Amino acid sequence: MRPIIRVEGLSKLYYLGGSGAAYSTLRETLMESLRKPVRYLRRGNSGSEKLWALSDVSFEVTPGDVVGIIGRNGAGKSTLLKVLSRIVEPTSGRVELYGRVASLLEVGTGFHPELTGRENIYLNGSILGMSRREIETKFDEIVAFAEVEKFIDTPVKRYSSGMYVRLAFAVAAHLEPEILVVDEVLAVGDAAFQKKCLGRMRDVASTGRTVIFVSHNMAAVSSLCTKAMVLWEGKVEYPLGSVEGAVQQYLSQVHQMTKTRLAERTDRQGNGRVRIKDFATFDGQGNELEYLATGQETHFRIYYSSEDTGVQNVAVAIGITSNSGGFVSMLSNQVAGDTFESIARDGYFTCKIKKLPLMPGNYTAGLIIRSNDVILDWIQQAVTIVVEPGDFYGTGRMPPPTHSGVLLEQEWTLNGSRQTDAGKE
Amino acid sequence: MKQTAPQTIPVASAISAENSQASGTTLHLPDEPLVVIQANNKWNLISLSDIWAYRELLFFLTWRDVKVRYKQTLLGAAWAILQPLFMMIIFTIFFGRLAGVDSAGVPYPIFALAGLVPWTFFSNTITASGNSLVGSAHLITKVYFPRLIVPAAAMLAGLVDFVLAFGLLIVLMFYYRVPLTTQVLFLPALVLLTALFGLGVGTWMSALNVKYRDVRFALPFLIQLWLFVSSVILPSSSVPAKWRWVLMFNPMSGIIEGYRAALFGLPFDWPALGVATALTIVMLFYSIYSFGKAERTFADII
Numbered sequence: 001m002r003p004i005i006r007v008e009g010l011s012k013l014y015y016l017g018g019s020g021a022a023y024s025t026l027r028e029t030l031m032e033s034l035r036k037p038v039r040y041l042r043r044g045n046s047g048s049e050k051l052w053a054l055s056d057v058s059f060e061v062t063p064g065d066v067v068g069i070i071g072r073n074g075a076g077k078s079t080l081l082k083v084l085s086r087i088v089e090p091t092s093g094r095v096e097l098y099g100r101v102a103s104l105l106e107v108g109t110g111f112h113p114e115l116t117g118r119e120n121i122y123l124n125g126s127i128l129g130m131s132r133r134e135i136e137t138k139f140d141e142i143v144a145f146a147e148v149e150k151f152i153d154t155p156v157k158r159y160s161s162g163m164y165v166r167l168a169f170a171v172a173a174h175l176e177p178e179i180l181v182v183d184e185v186l187a188v189g190d191a192a193f194q195k196k197c198l199g200r201m202r203d204v205a206s207t208g209r210t211v212i213f214v215s216h217n218m219a220a221v222s223s224l225c226t227k228a229m230v231l232w233e234g235k236v237e238y239p240l241g242s243v244e245g246a247v248q249q250y251l252s253q254v255h256q257m258t259k260t261r262l263a264e265r266t267d268r269q270g271n272g273r274v275r276i277k278d279f280a281t282f283d284g285q286g287n288e289l290e291y292l293a294t295g296q297e298t299h300f301r302i303y304y305s306s307e308d309t310g311v312q313n314v315a316v317a318i319g320i321t322s323n324s325g326g327f328v329s330m331l332s333n334q335v336a337g338d339t340f341e342s343i344a345r346d347g348y349f350t351c352k353i354k355k356l357p358l359m360p361g362n363y364t365a366g367l368i369i370r371s372n373d374v375i376l377d378w379i380q381q382a383v384t385i386v387v388e389p390g391d392f393y394g395t396g397r398m399p400p401p402t403h404s405g406v407l408l409e410q411e412w413t414l415n416g417s418r419q420t421d422a423g424k425e
Numbered sequence: 426m427k428q429t430a431p432q433t434i435p436v437a438s439a440i441s442a443e444n445s446q447a448s449g450t451t452l453h454l455p456d457e458p459l460v461v462i463q464a465n466n467k468w469n470l471i472s473l474s475d476i477w478a479y480r481e482l483l484f485f486l487t488w489r490d491v492k493v494r495y496k497q498t499l500l501g502a503a504w505a506i507l508q509p510l511f512m513m514i515i516f517t518i519f520f521g522r523l524a525g526v527d528s529a530g531v532p533y534p535i536f537a538l539a540g541l542v543p544w545t546f547f548s549n550t551i552t553a554s555g556n557s558l559v560g561s562a563h564l565i566t567k568v569y570f571p572r573l574i575v576p577a578a579a580m581l582a583g584l585v586d587f588v589l590a591f592g593l594l595i596v597l598m599f600y601y602r603v604p605l606t607t608q609v610l611f612l613p614a615l616v617l618l619t620a621l622f623g624l625g626v627g628t629w630m631s632a633l634n635v636k637y638r639d640v641r642f643a644l645p646f647l648i649q650l651w652l653f654v655s656s657v658i659l660p661s662s663s664v665p666a667k668w669r670w671v672l673m674f675n676p677m678s679g680i681i682e683g684y685r686a687a688l689f690g691l692p693f694d695w696p697a698l699g700v701a702t703a704l705t706i707v708m709l710f711y712s713i714y715s716f717g718k719a720e721r722t723f724a725d726i727i
Binding site: 002004006014063082083084085086087088089090091092093094095096097098099100101103105106109110112114115119122123126127128131132 | 454455458459460461462463464481482484485486488489492493496497563564565566567568569570721722724725
């Protein structure tokens with residue numbers, strides 16, 4: 001079957017930090033051109049760092065495919081979507097589209113707070129590429145989907161954030177282009193609404209439309225997509241193919257990366273005044289652990305070094321994500337009420353968990369150190385945590401592994417007197 | 426980003442019934458791609474058919490601007506009338522009474538208003554469209570549409586105010602018993618000329634503004650200076666004949682004198698109007714060209 005999207009050798013170059021990348025004032029441009037006339041004429045933006053957000057990306061999509069594009073932050077997913085949506089122009093390469101494209105890079109694009117729900121449906125619909133007639137025929141359906149019937153003539157600035165998001169998504173959900181390009185807009189709203197959105201995406205896909213979907217959520221990609229592709233630093237790491245293969249590839253990449261020593265990792269953010277050096281796990285007796293066990297006393301240690309001793313009010317956090325799905329928990333000294341007013345030049349933070357409540361499986365943790373809300377060091381997907389089965393409840397029993405989640409301390413009682421009385425009468 | 430081949434299908438139009446029922450296997454793909462995206466190809470800078478396909482968006486953006494402009498204001502759309510009205514009163518006091526400006530036999534208040542109404546339209550157009558692209562950054566980085574629609578919608582929204590202010594002018598003309606002649610038939614052409622010249626300058630400014638935010642500060646200043654050389658306060662006949670040709674390089678001067686001629690039955694200054702029309706066309710082409718060139722990088726730098 002002939003492809004509906006053909007991408008050939010697509011590349012996109014960005015200049016970081018240079019005057020060419022961001023807007024400038026006339027004076028800067030004039031000064032620049034006076035100071036370095038030769039360089040200015042040759043390059044137009046001197047001294048800027050180059051970044052290939054996409055490099056030589058090629059693939060073909062057949063009609064009816066639901067394609068998942070997977071990759072870490074900065075892998076080029078969003079740039080690819082922007083090129084496909086004709087928002088930015090590629091540096092080289094070519095894209096052929098054999099169908100009309102509607103792109104959803106966020107929900108509620110162009111919503112105006114002063115306009116009513118009704119007015120915003122028309123405005124947003126037309127921005128997304130719907131004709132007025134099309135909006136008119138779908139109007140009632142959109143309102144019903146968003147569950148905002150009562151407030152349809154109220155300015156959206158008076159909406160709760162939930163209503164706002166529901167209305168915005170409802171408009172988008174009723175787009176019917178041949179190719180739908182979707183960024184991670186599903187990460188909005190409450191769980192019930194998310195489910196509804198996923199269902200709607202499935203409906204769109206089942207009518208033979210082509211969907212391109214970018215997500216971090218492996219569970220959503222697995223359940224929604226028929227094909228997937230992995231991007232890594234702008235290049236195709238896993239060519240468009242089976243979803244399981246792509247998800248595996250992505251997870252092993254993340255795993256691979258977490259094996260690099262934290263001190264040597266370059267994909268970090270923050271001002272670097274304090275740097276994370278290492279991460280290790282210990283049991284209650286102080287033995288270092290390679291694998292954790294459910295229900296065990298566990299100590300997480302984050303080793304750091306600091307440029308000076310003047311760093312105040314330090315906040316450390318560990319964000320734990322399950323490899324099969326979403327966010328699990330955030331450990332933070334601020335939340336726990338333990339404050340670190342000042343820190344030594346070298347040392348480690350310890351986070352003690354009396355009984356590890358994680359189900360067996362693989363987890364990824366991100367680490368962040370802040371001081372007075374300034375990010376000092378932040379490594380996303382810093383380490384992999386492997387949890388082995390253990391006896392959380394001291395009963396030798398565990399919920400079935402299919403029921404993933406966390407384990408909670410629990411006590412059960414039975415109060416049967418009323419029931420038995422009622423039964424007797 | 427070139428739109429080749431079947432241009433007749435508006436992107437915004439509803440998908441055809443047969444396509445929406447196609448379950449993947451019976452989908453008829455066009456032989457030629459609907460859209461080709463590539464770098465630096467020699468695509469025609471602005472595709473008029475693309476803009477035509479998005480005409481409904483142009484309407485909705487204009488409608489939004491009109492609707493939102495006077496929300497939460499006490500006086501609402503009266504502002505469209507108050508602005509030129511107060512300017513007229515001040516000009517009348519200082520120039521009509523104190524300086525005794527010769528206003529070609531027409532009462533000075535309506536002489537001034539006939540210049541102020543189109544001038545306000547023009548200056549609002551270049552301000553609004555000049556800032557429109559930067560103000561629409563959230564749209565430009567999230568969804569595709571021909572970017573020229575943004576400054577064009579800003580201009581059309583100003584046209585609504587212009588019509589309201591023009592109503593005031595007509596009322597005052599009745600009050601001063603200035604008769605209308607058949608020359609008012611030239612008005613639509615003059616309005617078109619004002620709108621196109623405003624669009625030309627505004628579009629150019631909006632593209633410059635994306636790259637150089639100086640525009641935001643320079644524009645109000647430029648407009649103030651421009652007012653004094655646009656025959657709004659004084660008739661162009663007050664300029665010594667030797668220097669009158671200089672005024673011709675300012676299309677607004679010729680256009681505003683044109684409005685007065687059409688409204689008050691005065692003789693038209695055809696050479697001035699001809700030059701104004703020619704300059705408008707040049708300005709429009711130049712601004713669309715430079716806008717089209719800049720359009721490709723808007724989303725990267727805005």
